[in-house]
Amino acid sequence: MAPPAQPRRVTIVDVARHAQVSTTAVSKVLRGAYGASPRMREKVQQAIAELGYRPYAAARGLRGQTYTIGVMLPDIRNPFFPEILDGVTEWFENTDYQVLLGPGCNGEEAEARVTDAMIDRGMDGLLLVAPVSSRARLERLAGAVPMVVIGRHGQSTRYDTVVDDDLAGAALVVDHLVSQGHRHIAHIEHLETDPTRSEEMPNARRAEGYRRAMRAHGLADEIDIVSTSYTQEGGYLGARELLARTRRPTAMFAGADVVAMGVLDALSEAGLSVPDDIAVAGYDNTTLAALRQISLTSVDQGGRAIGGNAARLLLERITDRAKPTAQVTLSPTLMPRNSTAPPAEG
Amino acid sequence: MAPPAQPRRVTIVDVARHAQVSTTAVSKVLRGAYGASPRMREKVQQAIAELGYRPYAAARGLRGQTYTIGVMLPDIRNPFFPEILDGVTEWFENTDYQVLLGPGCNGEEAEARVTDAMIDRGMDGLLLVAPVSSRARLERLAGAVPMVVIGRHGQSTRYDTVVDDDLAGAALVVDHLVSQGHRHIAHIEHLETDPTRSEEMPNARRAEGYRRAMRAHGLADEIDIVSTSYTQEGGYLGARELLARTRRPTAMFAGADVVAMGVLDALSEAGLSVPDDIAVAGYDNTTLAALRQISLTSVDQGGRAIGGNAARLLLERITDRAKPTAQVTLSPTLMPRNSTAPPAEG
DNA sequence: GTGAAAGCGCTAACAT
DNA sequence: ATGTTAGCGCTTTCAC
Numbered sequence A, B: 001m002a003p004p005a006q007p008r009r010v011t012i013v014d015v016a017r018h019a020q021v022s023t024t025a026v027s028k029v030l031r032g033a034y035g036a037s038p039r040m041r042e043k044v045q046q047a048i049a050e051l052g053y054r055p056y057a058a059a060r061g062l063r064g065q066t067y068t069i070g071v072m073l074p075d076i077r078n079p080f081f082p083e084i085l086d087g088v089t090e091w092f093e094n095t096d097y098q099v100l101l102g103p104g105c106n107g108e109e110a111e112a113r114v115t116d117a118m119i120d121r122g123m124d125g126l127l128l129v130a131p132v133s134s135r136a137r138l139e140r141l142a143g144a145v146p147m148v149v150i151g152r153h154g155q156s157t158r159y160d161t162v163v164d165d166d167l168a169g170a171a172l173v174v175d176h177l178v179s180q181g182h183r184h185i186a187h188i189e190h191l192e193t194d195p196t197r198s199e200e201m202p203n204a205r206r207a208e209g210y211r212r213a214m215r216a217h218g219l220a221d222e223i224d225i226v227s228t229s230y231t232q233e234g235g236y237l238g239a240r241e242l243l244a245r246t247r248r249p250t251a252m253f254a255g256a257d258v259v260a261m262g263v264l265d266a267l268s269e270a271g272l273s274v275p276d277d278i279a280v281a282g283y284d285n286t287t288l289a290a291l292r293q294i295s296l297t298s299v300d301q302g303g304r305a306i307g308g309n310a311a312r313l314l315l316e317r318i319t320d321r322a323k324p325t326a327q328v329t330l331s332p333t334l335m336p337r338n339s340t341a342p343p344a345e346g
Numbered sequence C: 001g002t003g004a005a006a007g008c009g010c011t012a013a014c015a016t
Numbered sequence D: 001a002t003g004t005t006a007g008c009g010c011t012t013t014c015a016c
Helices: A012-019 A024-030 A038-051 A057-063 A082-094 A108-120 A136-144 A166-179 A200-214 A232-243 A255-270 A303-319 B014-017 B023-033 B038-051 B058-061 B080-090 B110-118 B136-143 B166-180 B203-217 B230-243 B256-267 B302-320
Strands: A070-071 A098-101 A125-129 A147-150 A160-162 A185-190 A222-230 A251-254 A279-281 A296-299 A325-332 A333-335 B068-072 B098-101 B125-129 B145-151 B160-164 B183-188 B224-228 B252-253 B279-281 B298-300 B329-332 B331-333
Touching: A012 A038, A012 B136, A024 A200, A024 B166, A057 B058, A057 B110, A057 B298, A070 B203, A082 A098, A082 A125, A082 A303, A098 B302, A108 A125, A108 A136, A108 B058, A108 B098, A108 B224, A125 A136, A125 A255, A125 A303, A136 A147, A136 B110, A147 A303, A160 A166, A160 A303, A166 A200, A166 A251, A166 A279, A166 A296, A166 A333, A185 A200, A185 A232, A185 A255, A200 A222, A222 A232, A232 A251, A232 A255, A251 A255, A255 A279, A303 A325, B014 B023, B014 B038, B023 B038, B038 B125, B058 B331, B068 B080, B068 B110, B080 B302, B110 B125, B110 B136, B110 B331, B125 B136, B125 B302, B136 B145, B145 B302, B160 B166, B160 B302, B166 B203, B166 B252, B166 B331, B183 B203, B183 B230, B183 B256, B224 B230, B224 B298, B230 B252, B252 B256, B256 B279, B302 B329
Parallel strands: A070 A098, A070 A125, A125 A147, A147 A160, A160 A325, A185 A222, A185 A251, A251 A279, B068 B098, B068 B125, B125 B145, B145 B160, B160 B329, B183 B224, B183 B252, B252 B279
Antiparallel strands: A098 B098, A296 A333, B298 B331
């Protein structure tokens, strides 16, 4: 009835005994290290197969590596992050490394807890997506473990970065809307509380890109920014605020697709139709945006490529920690869809 | 220029020396174990704070626990899973445990790899969401580590389960549609390849619930099931298949909200409007369904409650592995929205 | 090329 | 109540 006492895990000692070699030999074969003859390799491999041995990563970590990569995502609900993750896991698929994710890390405190936990678990490398920690903390973390930061501008001598050119991405949207005849184009951004960080955060860069593009088109007077958050709720609240303006914007540029979802929700609630009454654009080109019912004009960052580049850089850094850091910037492209069209009245 | 060689990590020995006590004492304080006087506790706590010591989980795992919980989610893209995760993390928030997620585990092979990896990393407990592994494998896993399975029916003597009453959930949808006058109600399910598993999988139970409810309403002849997958793509393909029927259904019940998204996409493509031309219902009541532009009738499983219950059971099982297993079944509720309405022609 | 032995940071028997 | 000591499973010198 009761499950039998679980048999002790097969260890490297069992394998060594079974193959009639030393544990050292087994360890060498396991790691593909130098100093094992083909004959020995084979004997060990066979013993491993026969015994169904799997190395205990936790124990390996005490001396060497844990073969574990930690990925920190700020928000699992944002459908853009899975794209990045795909690029990452794809890269690690044929390696001995295992990718593990931290759960919802909204906010500095949760982020710190998760990243610390990853380091405490001996992870060999960390991949941080749009982290909100202070620059100093990021540097400190990167000093403790190989690290790559995705979606945060600003270069470091300790960690590599992979970013989308958010300035260019925002400009793509503004250019597109202006070319359609829009002038009063509003933007909904993620509120940046800490001024020291704003230079580096993608949300701030998108807002800045929006501002610059508006000025470039001679629309400095039309600049209209609402600061909420990069969530559906944030989009909803932001749109409502914009709708309450005496002069309502003819187009709304949301800093992320999830934000645009909230915007669409608010517009629908107000009985406004898209794009007839108002144009809406997002950022990230998620699968949501492609839905015909939504058909949201959006900016494609190429999440998969971002993730792939980050994974490659991390692997390189794990191999050589002294390697000079790299900064990869990927160019976004515009995906025009039905949610944007010329304004109703000239 | 180059970052200074990282200082060796602070260990329990450093703390012991600093506090002028034994390492055992520090260990005891760390674990809140018996045998440490208040005075000693304080000394140690202070030393820990002064040195900024954090226990090395990987090393702890070699003797005791790693204080790590592994969560396996089959698909990060399904917006229902974050709900479950919220319930889980909430429960572990004030414990010493850290929750870590496996990345996209679609398919038996990926699932096996991730669960094995979690065990190899000495995780103290596993939470599997809608796993597709064979029953035998699940039993084996549960023999190796405390485990709770979410969203898979069938009881085990080794692991606890938390499920939604999928039969009832499917009936809620059918009842609702029938009460609106629909008769030809089609269902899109996730294809179950392995017959031995079909009894336990939620998708199969929903399909069965649909069948039973249809029969209960005397609509056995109208039963119409298309098997694709629980993804947006699956919904799109399923709906296209249904639209090609000589007698087109007046309502489509998708086994999951993501599936319904694909359905809406296909209907929109075909120039059909919802609910005027055709009614659509989903399952999971995700935030997507609540979007006014979508306004999808759906079944609420209470993901948060499911996650919370699972976390509680897992913690209990970690505490007492011999405890008899529990099976928790939660009742779903219907969330009627605009996507369902009486059929056009009576 | 191979293996003996030390030790990673921590916990848990076992003294005291 | 406190400290001593022996490992956990693996990697890594360092002999041979």
